[in-house]
Amino acid sequence: FPEVEALISLKDFYRNFNGKFSIDNSLDTLISNYDHKHIILLGGQKANQITEQISKKIAIPISYDTKGNLTVHGGIFASVPDDGSPLQEDYALLLKCNSPFGQDKKLFVLAGNHGAATEAAVRFTVSSKGIAQIARQIGGDDFLAIIQARIEKNSPKEYKLVKCWRFQEIEP
Numbered sequence: 001f002p003e004v005e006a007l008i009s010l011k012d013f014y015r016n017f018n019g020k021f022s023i024d025n026s027l028d029t030l031i032s033n034y035d036h037k038h039i040i041l042l043g044g045q046k047a048n049q050i051t052e053q054i055s056k057k058i059a060i061p062i063s064y065d066t067k068g069n070l071t072v073h074g075g076i077f078a079s080v081p082d083d084g085s086p087l088q089e090d091y092a093l094l095l096k097c098n099s100p101f102g103q104d105k106k107l108f109v110l111a112g113n114h115g116a117a118t119e120a121a122v123r124f125t126v127s128s129k130g131i132a133q134i135a136r137q138i139g140g141d142d143f144l145a146i147i148q149a150r151i152e153k154n155s156p157k158e159y160k161l162v163k164c165w166r167f168q169e170i171e172p
Helices: 002-016 049-058 115-126 130-138
Strands: 039-042 062-064 070-072 075-077 089-099 102-112 143-152 155-166
Touching: 002 039, 002 115, 039 049, 049 102, 070 089, 070 143, 075 143, 089 115, 102 115, 115 130, 115 143, 115 155, 130 143, 130 155
Parallel strands: 039 102
Antiparallel strands: 062 070, 070 075, 089 102, 089 143, 143 155
């Protein structure tokens, strides 16, 4: 389960900074539980019901086509292959913006076409170069970024930033 690996990586990362967070399961948590909290969501709209509900509240064009490929800001970021065969390449998005539940809180989404890409997004985020690379391109602004991952045996082996926009550049 790559998402579990991703969660462990996030917990270890936050522990290094004495950060604490609670973990909620999107299957049995009400969206109202996220009021007045900073939110980190793992998984795309198909895998995580809360990601789907919150994506509608922030009203940006993030969706998935019928094969589960990410479509955002006029581009399609397709898994290779996208026919259910073992993945070789996949994509994930990183989204940082204000929480729809309050301007003083932030929302961070790490969502792949598949679990391995979600894990790649987390690895990119907690790496020494990941978020710093985005910051060099756009500063400290909120953003939407696309990560490409090379996958072997359902695990990300390499990952890199392929696109990045300031959040205000993608708002409808």
